[in-house]
Ligand code: SF4
C-alpha cells in the first residue's frame with residue numbers, strides 16, 4: 001500500500017509553476033498546478049500515472065509504514081557533556097532564566113567535580129574516532145573561585161580527546177588567559193555575549209560596579225588576537241532588537257569580521273521554562289526583523305548566525321537559507337527524530353548538586369533530573385524526562401513539518417501544557433517555514 005507522504009509542502013508560485021518540498025528528504029521540485037493540487041490533497045488517485053513517476057523517485061510517495069521510513073535514520077545517539085562548575089554568576093542580566101529561577105546558586109565541590117569527570121570518562125567515545133563534546137557552562141564558569149575546576153576539566157578533556165566549548169560572559173577571560181592558551185588545541189569555540197552597543201549591553205548585562213561591555217569586548221579582542229575561535233552572542237528581544245544593526249556596524253569598525261572564523265550569533269531570549277521574562281520575540285519576528293535590519297552584503301552575512309534555532313538549522317541544511325546559515329550545513333543534514341539533545345536524552349548536564357539534567361533550563365530543579373553522577377553514574381529510566389521522538393507525539397505524526405520541527409522544544413511544551421513534556425510545541429513554525437521558503441525560492445529559483 002502506497003500513499004502521498006505526509007511530509008509535503010506545496011506552494012503556488014505562478015500560474016504554471018508550483019513548488020513542492022519533501023521535508024523528509026529535502027527534495028524541492030517545480031511541479032505543474034495539477035500535480036501540486038493532487039499533492040496538497042494527498043491524492044494519487046487509483047493508479048500512479050506517468051506524471052507521478054518522477055515524484056515517486058523523490059520520496060513523495062511512500063509505503064504506508066512510518067516506522068520503516070524513520071528506521072533508516074542513522075543513530076546519532078552520542079552523549080555530549082556539559083559541566084557546570086557553578087550555577088552562580090557575577091553578572092545580573094535582566095533576562096537570565098537562571099537568575100529568575102529559584103534554584104540554589106551553588107559551586108561544585110572538588111569531590112563532586114571528580115565524580116563528574118569519572119562519569120564523563122566512562123561515557124567517552126574511546127577509540128571510535130569520534131570527538132567527545134564537552135561544554136563548560138554555568139552560571140559563569142570563568143570566575144576566580146572556579147578557575148581551578150576549569151583547569152581540572154580541561155586537563156581531563158585533553159586526555160579524552162575532546163572538543164571543548166566555553167560559554168562565558170567574558171569578564172573572566174583575562175584571568176583565564178594562560179589556561180586558554182595552554183589548552184587552545186581543545187577549544188573549538190569560546191562564546192562571549194554582547195547584547196548591543198555599550199549603553200545597551202551594560203543596561204542588560206549588569207556587572208555591579210563595573211563595565212561588562214568593556215570586559216566582554218576586550219575578551220573578544222584578546223581571543224581574536226590569539227587566534228582562539230570566538231563567537232559573539234547577542235541575546236535578542238524587543239529591548240535590543242533595534243540596536244542589532246549598530247552592533248554589527250561596531251564590530252565592522254573594529255575589523256572583527258576580517259577574521260574568517262569570527263561570527264556574531266543572534267539568539268532569541270527564550271522563556272521555555274516559563275519564568276515570565278518580558279519582551280520576547282518569536283523566532284519569526286527575530287528572523288524577519290534581522291533580515292530587514294542587517295546589511296545584505298553576502299560577505300558580511302557569512303559571519304552572521306542565528307542560534308540556537310533548532311528549527312532553522314536543519315532547514316538551512318536541506319534547502320539553503322537566509323542569513324549566512326547555508327555555510328553551516330554539515331552538522332544537521334537529514335530528517336531528525338529529536339528536537340534537541342534533551343529530547344534525545346543525549347545531553348548530560350552535570351550540575352553542582354550531583355544530578356544530571358538534559359535541558360539547560362532545568363539545571364538545579366530536582367524533579368527534572370534525568371540521573372545522578374554522585375556517588376556514581378546512574379540514569380533514571382522512569383523520570384519526568386524520557387526520549388521524545390517526533391514519531392511518538394500524536395499531533396506530529398502526520399504534520400508536514402515533522403522531519404524538520406521534530407515536535408519542538410519539550411520544555412516549551414511542558415511549560416505551556418501543564419508539564420506535558422511529550423506534547424507538541426508548534427510555536428510559530430508553520431508561519432516561519434513559509435517565510436523561509438519564500439526566501440529560498442527567491443534565491444534558488446530566481447526565474448520563477
Ligand atoms: S528542551 Fe531542548 S530546546 Fe527546549 S530549552 Fe531545553 S535544551 Fe533547549
Ligand code: SF4
Pocket residue numbers: 390395396399400401402403405406407408424425426427429430
Ligand atoms: S510541533 Fe507542531 S509544527 Fe512541529 S511537527 Fe509537531 S505539529 Fe508540526
